Amino acid sequence: MEHGLLRQARPQIDRPHPPKTAPHPNRNPRWEACVATLQRRIVVYGSFLILVILTGSGSFILATTAQSRSDPDHNGPMGFADAAIPGAARGEMQAAHGLKDPEGARVAVQLPTSLRNGLMAAGAILSAGIVIAMMYLLYRVIKPLKELGRAVYRMSHGQLDEPARVGDLKDIGMVGDMVNDMATDLQEMLLHVWNHTSQDIALLNRISTALGCDCAGNRLAPEIRKDFDFVRQDIQDMRAMVKAFDFYHVQIMNEKLVSKAHPQM
Amino acid sequence: MSKRILVVDDSAMMRKLITKMVGPGGHVVVGEAKNGLEAVQLYKSLRPDLVTMDITMRDMDGFAAAKEILRFDDAAQIIFLSNLDVDRYGQDAQRLGAVGYVNKHQSRELMDMINNP
Numbered sequence: 425m426e427h428g429l430l431r432q433a434r435p436q437i438d439r440p441h442p443p444k445t446a447p448h449p450n451r452n453p454r455w456e457a458c459v460a461t462l463q464r465r466i467v468v469y470g471s472f473l474i475l476v477i478l479t480g481s482g483s484f485i486l487a488t489t490a491q492s493r494s495d496p497d498h499n500g501p502m503g504f505a506d507a508a509i510p511g512a513a514r515g516e517m518q519a520a521h522g523l524k525d526p527e528g529a530r531v532a533v534q535l536p537t538s539l540r541n542g543l544m545a546a547g548a549i550l551s552a553g554i555v556i557a558m559m560y561l562l563y564r565v566i567k568p569l570k571e572l573g574r575a576v577y578r579m580s581h582g583q584l585d586e587p588a589r590v591g592d593l594k595d596i597g598m599v600g601d602m603v604n605d606m607a608t609d610l611q612e613m614l615l616h617v618w619n620h621t622s623q624d625i626a627l628l629n630r631i632s633t634a635l636g637c638d639c640a641g642n643r644l645a646p647e648i649r650k651d652f653d654f655v656r657q658d659i660q661d662m663r664a665m666v667k668a669f670d671f672y673h674v675q676i677m678n679e680k681l682v683s684k685a686h687p688q689m
Numbered sequence: 690m691s692k693r694i695l696v697v698d699d700s701a702m703m704r705k706l707i708t709k710m711v712g713p714g715g716h717v718v719v720g721e722a723k724n725g726l727e728a729v730q731l732y733k734s735l736r737p738d739l740v741t742m743d744i745t746m747r748d749m750d751g752f753a754a755a756k757e758i759l760r761f762d763d764a765a766q767i768i769f770l771s772n773l774d775v776d777r778y779g780q781d782a783q784r785l786g787a788v789g790y791v792n793k794h795q796s797r798e799l800m801d802m803i804n805n806p
Contacts, residue, residue: 587747612700616794619794674745680774680777682774683744683773685745685750686752
């Protein structure tokens with residue numbers, strides 16, 4: 425019933441409709457730009473990685489195949505020089521691989537040792553390239569993510585005093601900047617609460633004095649004193665909550681907000 | 690009289706609040722800056738009639754930015770708008786050459802100061 429009355433008493437606020445050209449409230453242009461940059465990077469790095477992997481593995485396969493073909497003792501499927509394979513079987517194998525002349529085939533697959541070694545070296549270098557590229561990617565992505573995680577953790581524990589430092593303002597760096605903005609807004613709200621409650625306490629004390637009682641409301645009727653105590657406790661609880669936070673460049677000193685950068689001003 | 694205002698505050702929420710607050714008075718927010726460096730640059734390019742300046746900001750704080758702006762234009766009208774203690778910082782703001790110092794939760798005082806600096 426009481427709620428119903430309150431609902432009726434609340435004035436109706438005419439909110440103007442947002443213009444059609446206004447950006448969607450859930451779409452942050454900075455975030456959109458950040459995602460686009462991240463996508464571009466993933467495509468570029470991914471393409472580079474795939475190219476390196478393909479080139480490296482291709483060189484390696486070519487080098488190992490050439491080695492197996494030029495090795496007369498090798499008994500693998502491509503070792504046509506194997507004398508142990510009977511004539512008919514060898515003919516079948518040649519037919520399966522599209523080779524008519526075994527001598528011609530041997531001439532076609534045999535590579536000079538220097539070229540073979542070169543291909544193997546290229547494969548090794550490219551494999552090392554893959555490892556370095558992957559480590560670089562991990563460094564570029566994982567390190568700022570870790571820092572971001574730390575910043576969010578600090579924020580969730582009420583430590584707003586240290587902003588996230590996640591490098592440049594691209595992709596993850598921009599997310600870090602937005603986390604810092606969020607911490608700033610939270611700090612702003614808390615300091616607002618602190619200032620308002622300071623004013624409220626001063627007001628309560630003034631009312632108490634005007635009513636001719638002490639700050640604890642000792643000369644008030646018990647019901648009113650109970651209400652007074654309730655309001656005062658509410659305010660104290662809010663202030664205790666604000667005090668539990670560590671603020672960026674601001675500290676609470678003797679119940680007043682003081683800048684850490686200019687404490688003596 | 691309508692004024693062109695530059696709002697300087699590191700909190701996006703606060704910038705929005707000030708913009709909404711000064712709108713009905715016929716004033717126009719011509720620019721918003723989130724730190725002192727941006728404020729100095731924007732002041733030079735926009736030449737607003739009035740600046741509302743927060744104190745605690747990253748990169749360059751409000752006092753340093755106000756000094757820089759007043760060095761560029763000694764007739765600049767700057768109102769410090771902060772959560773910090775008025776008794777401790779108010780006089781210093783005036784000594785610096787600012788129009789005044791208002792606590793952020795005192796919206797009426799802010800509007801009075803904007804209308805009659």
